[in-house]
Amino acid sequence: MFSDWPLLSLTIWLPILGGVAVLLIGDKGDAAGMRRLALLISIVTFLLSLGLYTGFDSSTADMQFVERTAWIPGFDIYYYLGVDGISMPLIILTTFTTVLVILAGWDVIQKKPAQYMAAFLFMEGLMVGVFAALDAMLFYVFWEGMLIPMFILIGVWGGERRVYATIKFFIYTFIGSVFMLVALIYMYYQGDSFSILDMHKLKLNMDEQVLIFIAFLTAFAVKVPMWPVHTWLPDAHVEAPTGGSVILAAIMLKIGGYGFLRFSLPITPDASQALDWLLISMSLIAVIYISFVALVQKDMKKLVAYSSIAHMGFVTLGIFVVFQIMANPANATGSGAVLALEGAIVQMISHGFISGAMFLMIGVLYDRMHTREIDAYGGVVHVMPVFAGFAVFFAMSNAGLPGTSGFVGEFMVIIASYHANFWYAFLAATTLVLGAAYTLWMVKRVYFGEVANDNVRALKDLNSREFIIMSILVVAILALGLWPAPVVDVMHATIENLLQHVSQSKLTILVVNQ
């Protein structure tokens, strides 16, 4: 029934306009009504976005739900939207997570609550825009636009060092974006089009490809974030309010991974192949180096932030290992590349659930104790048994236990990277031990043992609102872990098309044409 609605525009603009309405009501002082409105908008947006799934045709790699109108005709810039099997699941992840963060901030945020809620709604619309945009300029506008609400969120509702963290966050991400902008404009002059799909077909020689690849790399590697441009993330997380951390970890990091899939691989396949060793090394360093760093963190949020970086290492590993999988002469069956890319996307979605859950857990503790120091806790299970049950579940998901979503992506990427090289799989699989080590050690120190002090003794278990949020996440994590087929099936056509595109060198075609 939704099939002829402009679903993508609705999912983008409903939360943005809704955010304006929330601001207006909030100004009148009706905080309760404002919250209900914000929740309603986020839920309606989520339900609308489900139409993208039900109406999705998974047999084709073409863009679907396409909307295209001229926006700035002088520069051939279009308001051009559409989704495929890569972006559609990420959009639903975005709308899903927004519902949870609105619920999570419900009565916890007392300072300027309307602005807080509105910021999330704005951000939701802009992030959906990033995933849906098929015009490079439109993409760029959404890409930069979404930084603003996040900047404000950390700057206004953040912790003590929020100014340092916001500036670091902004400059880091902005420097990357500027290079991307240059690359986009260059390609516009080469192909007279800002359409991303046209850019996929654009002929580029190796020098151009390498430069464009590096420009994209600076933008996306910072976003993911990949080692060694990751240090903004722990700072941003530590200072951000809980909801901000959740959105940052669950969605914003995915935009980096999405960028690699949407821009780097198809536009610069030869440069991607030539430089894949660099990206693979950075990913594996992220998995191992960052895991060790996570192990020794004293602040829970920093620990989970580092854990995020390590888990995102699987995303970039999965994306860039495909060239070596396809080139490996020992890979007799010739499979593995699809598995790697699909694993990377599943890992993104799963990490959205799990990192969101981990940050929400820390939020629950922080709201009560106003500290995130692991040493300040101990024996929480004795005062908050229900909460501790959730915590152990999410910790196990974070450690990639089979049956939870955390397992699926890691399993796929490890198996796929074996198809390229035994040692890639070997190094990636260390996460089984390291991921469990830093997660469970934190669980042990925070939740187990005797009640550490009177502050812990005074803790109250989850209220019903928190219980509902956690339960929703448990269902999501289990559903994806026990039956990933519905999510993976929508990707097949898109991924196969992408691989076909990627495996055709743009250079050889040039030679043939001459």
Next chain:
Amino acid sequence: MEAIYLAIPLSALIGAVVAGLFGARIGRVGAHSVTILGVGIAFVLSLYVLYQQVFAGAETFNGTVYTWMLSDGIRFEIGFLIDRLTVMMMAVVTGVSLAVHVYTIGYMADEDDNWPKDSLAGKNAYQRFFSYISLFTFSMLMLVMSNNFLQLFFGWEAVGLVSYLLIGFWTVRPTAVYANMKAFLVNRVGDFGFILGIAAVVMYSGSLDYYDVFAKADQLADISVTILGGTQWNLITVICILLFIGAMGKSAQVPLHVWLPDSMEGPTPISALIHAATMVTAGIFMVSRMSPLFELSDVALSFVMIIGAVTALFMGLVGIVQNDIKRVVAYSTLSQLGYMTVALGASAYSAAIFHLMTHAFFKALLFLAAGSVIIAMHHEQDMRKMGGLKKYMPITYWTSLVGSLALIGFPGLSGFFSKDTIIEAVHHSSTPGHEIAYMAVLAGVFITAFYSFRMFFLVFHGEERMDKHTKEHLRESPWVVTGPLIALAIPSFFIGGFTIGSMVFGDYFGNAIYVAEQHRGLEIVGQSFHSAIGFVEHGFAGWAFYLAAAGVIAAWYMYLSNPASAAYMKNVFILPYKLLQEKYYADKANEIVFGAGSRNLGNGLWKYGDVTMIDGLLVNGSAKLVAWISSIVRQLQTGMLYHYAFAMIIGVLGLLTAFVLF
């Protein structure tokens, strides 16, 4: 039939979910009723399936329950493979589990005492415990019933999860929450190898289904792969060793054994169920299931055999010096797992599974008996404070005697048949290294007898060394405890004699286990096997019997007849004693190398990598560089008009010069 297969694990799962989520509402009786009902149904249905497979001649079932995922042409499925190997495991798992469920009612009756008064987590601990053991039963069933590597890994890790939850069940004890983390992490080291093995299987066979992979085994054996430098490895060898590393974690083989003794921090029923009878045998089961692969690699078999022999001998030795009653049984379990592993290495898979089964009964019995003693002793586990319990606890005493005799392989009891078969199979094996393994398993017989009866005499005979208060309260445990003891004592006594003929020397396993032509050492043993009784008679004449008898007599002399000799021996052999006491320093080495090592590495990477290099030098360094440059450039902006005028004149002159000259 398929519905029955599905009903078996699900009935355990439903019990676990109900008791876990609604434990507070249904109360203690509700929780243990629903879980016992669930596991009871699973047990009855398992027996029915066993009957169908073994006596009614049902075909092997291999079917899919649902497709988990389809990606890259590889089917990831959840499905069942029901053959004679599976049904035997199902019967053992559900049977022991049922006994443990009933026993737990008695063992956990005073559970509230184990928690701080105001702990909310302690309120429903009883219900939670039942939920966990049912969840374990479900996971273990999924593991043994699997028809593919994915589900195998699922079950593999799920039993690890429940083991983690149960070892750390008393979350208030620092030792328990240390032990459970250690158990999980060490198991993860094994799983690390396991997942790489699975990855290799997927890459070269394109499938996760056992039968598909087995069908391609011969092709895989022709492939050689380069892993390190220029060394060429046979692919099957690589796969088998990687998979076996998983088994080393789960079945606690040296050097991944360190978690099992510490796992005794958990409540005793789970030591019996998980850390003796079922979960730790998952590795043995897995290797037997993979026999079509392992048979193709002599290198892997040899590796398996040596690891097993080392475990069987050296872990048994540690058992001699333990004073904690549960730890003795734990080291005994390690040693017996070593025996099973040696059997695998000798291609005597059926003997390994046979020992797995008899061991499940008598070791569960020994653990539950130890638990019964611990209840009577008010949770005192130190054997030096026991003694003379025979007259207070007759049922526990006699059942323990059956368990101990079965463990040491006294002719006629279950353990005798399985252990003697293994020893003979190793003797006739052709696997490289079997001579050493044979010595190890023979020496192990003496050691087993010695530590078993050392424990038996220290606990049940001799001087009563407990304090007065404990002594006054000594009494036999309630029927929910003794009932399972008797129920387990019966198979511990008889099941070996009844089943050896078909299981080991007959064709019980049919095509479930494959043994290559050149590895049929067990068949040679079988040629001299005519009946169980003949085997017993033969047993009295063998080396093993005299070694066992010597072990019992030595224990009797040192701990009953002349206790001073034990202290004397300790002083004479103080260095070896210390080495055993410290468990070969394995724990200390792990703590220093892996524990402190990774913390230091983490701190180093963080402090020097992230904080100093990236943030300090690059990020904040760039910011400082900009600030520094601007502080210099700022000097030019003096605000003095004549400075600017001077600069303009110089500039104009410079430009003019350039214009004229070039």
